[in-house]
Amino acid sequence: MSEETRGETAPTAEGVRDLLLSRSYQKLLLLSVLLGVPIAVACFFFVGLQHTLQHAVWESLPRALGLDRAPWWWPMPALLLAGLILAPIVTRMRGHGGHVPVNGLGGPPVGPAELPGAVLAALATLPLGVVLGPEAPLMAVGSGLALLAVRAARTAVDPRSSLVIGTAGSTAAIATILGGPLVAAVLVVEAAGLAGGQLVLLLLPCLVASGVGALVFTGFGAWTGLSIGGLALPSLPPDVNPDAGDFLWGLPLAVLVAVIVGAGHRLGRSTARWTARNTATRTVACAFAAGLCLTAYAVLTGRSPEEAALSGQATLGELAAHPHSWSVAALVALVACKGLAWGISLGSLRGGPIFPALLIGAAAAMACSALPGFGVTPALALGTAAAATTVSGLPLTSAILAVLLLGDDAYNQMPLIVLATVIAHLTTQFLQRRTHDQPAAD
Template identity: 30%
Template sequence: MAQDTAQQTPAAPARALLPLLLPALAVGVGSSLVFLLVSRLAEELQRVLWQNLPDALGIGRYSVVWMLVVLTATGVLVGLVVWKAPGHAGPDPATLGLTAAPLRPAVLPGLLVAAMLMLAGGPSLGPESPVIMANAALAFWLGRRLLPRRPDTLWPVLAEAATIGALFGTPVAAALVLSEALTGRPMKGALWDNLFAPLAAGAAGATTTALVARPTFALGLPRSGHPRWTDLPAVLVIAPAAALLGLAAVYAFPYVHRAFARLGHPMLALPAGGLVLGLLGALGGPLTLFKGLSEVAELVRDPESRTAGQLAAMAVVKLAALLVAASCGFRGGRIFPSVFVGAALGLTAHALVPAVSLAPAVAAGVLGMLLAVTRQGWLSLLTAAILVSPPTVLALLCIASLPAWLLVTGRPQMQLSQDGRAIR
């Protein structure tokens, strides 16, 4: 045991990590700007589709007819892009998580157009999957040309970390996701040495997003204050209940995906999916449309205005919409709408039992739903936590940790081996 401790792999020296810092920061800033650009263009198109056009036509913005028209038309347009664009706008999103192999640059225009149409048109998916794929491809393509001596595997990891940091408003999310991915894999050096460059990229992405725009997860939930004894049994019920509902969708996912795949063509599957989503939107109301983050903020703004039955119905409809949108081929991720479903379940519990504190109930609902949908334990915990606490200070602390780590890495630890030598 002592020999194993003494012979453990030494930490990478600072001079090996320091050259990674500038590329990581550049990838972080660039990835955040791509995310912000896609989001801004999608928001402008959403305003045209859901405000300007119905107002000009004298149709209710969220009338049943308009929901059916816009969501079906979104399916037609995205289907056309998937059918005709080079590379068919990327791989089937049902097969993707938070990581992806770099795509050819020629595939990116179709992927980003399909993602922006989806975000603006109302399907219940988030931007994380297509934006991560786009940033990984751009970083890989540029990195190989500008810094050909760096390993090819570096660039997608930096882009993924940067995008996750930008999406969630904190680089801690990126570090936790990557540390979970590294579990069971052989590593050279200490864990923090392996996370140094990704953490720098994530910090740059999160800080750029915070400086240019309001942090994505600043939802305005009321502060929970000190926990109460009644909160413990409440969260122990809410989180497993949300996880069970999420698992129901997980088990249904391959069957729904197979049903849309039988249609055999994106110009059939996506319009059909859009029509179903329009019907679900008419059933659940406008808050069950779109990726879900702005809608969560509106949902919690006046939690007492809806009954437990209404909130539960919205959660079920939103989950069904997520299932359909992810199955029929819309380019998007599953995390953001899952946050809405979990929050609605937490609000349902609070409406049923007012003694249950609002913030812990919402956080527990989000935690259970994300655990079922993503199987990312750290990401689920962090997302649930930052819903009730601004993550800005975490980005600052991560940035502050970078120079400090450069000073300590590779130096002796305050621990000795059995022969009295300092362990490095």
């Protein structure tokens, strides 16, 4: 890119300084702070209601029927119901219930008109066992409420400011479950691909909105005592410094995780193309197919189908706390069955793509932790980092996310996490290039 072209597309340092100190930008920062509070409150009750419904479907209802836990066949009617609910939302409501999750977390902010469909799709289907996370619906809630507030204030806002406000609302929303404002802000910046002054102009409103939002969200959790299911691992295996064996085994396994998660993502793209026609019927068919995969996991392992269903947050915590309670065969079955269900859901249902990928990557790596010289904690670290990088395409965000997941144990695992994200990202780029080149070669 020439200097002349760069000057036309990016503001100068002096221009950025003038914008930062301008009255209109100061108002934008203040508005971002004010929006963080109601968005966090709305997200708190959104996530709390989702977890309440999830508990009712997978725990309370089976007990009411005299069952100790959800039986092996439970996912089939549950996912069929999810498909039947989602089909009219996708085909008839504005916004189609939110964006297709295989396309990632990007795209323009969801406006107020599309918000009801996205909220209804998430609350009515995710608790039934859809193998997707809550991050994309939360971002829709954040951006929709932010833009609705601006519209309600009847304030004239130019399109660029509306984009910043919507993005700040999305960041405030997703910060509530990603461990705080830092990883959410980095995600937005890395996904936007900005640099220099443009980065600062977008970053500051996102930081203040997500910081205030995360604070309010945490306070509400402590005050109400409701389960909000933040992305955190309450317990981890004993922390051990990675040694040569961990790196010798871990780096090839980062490639393996990238291949597995990438295969699920490609399945999602195929499913998305298939459901583009006869959408209602094929949405129901895909939901039922995902239920069959979850049922297969329960039949093959004799364990609860709930472990493979849903976003995987709870199962990831259990896997980290009790890694030896899963046999290698059970972990392989979890990767295969949940991976298939996740790939199908990516292209046909509604939700977020990242949370299930973390569990799939962690399970794949931990299935190999029985290898001589390879530890459980390094497997957990590299599995989550490599999976997040593969599904999001954002290596920096993925590394920070893995560090936050491991908490105090992350310090010793950082070198392995960083190398795993780099290797997984390069592997993903290589596979994508081969996929794109294949039709021309044929």
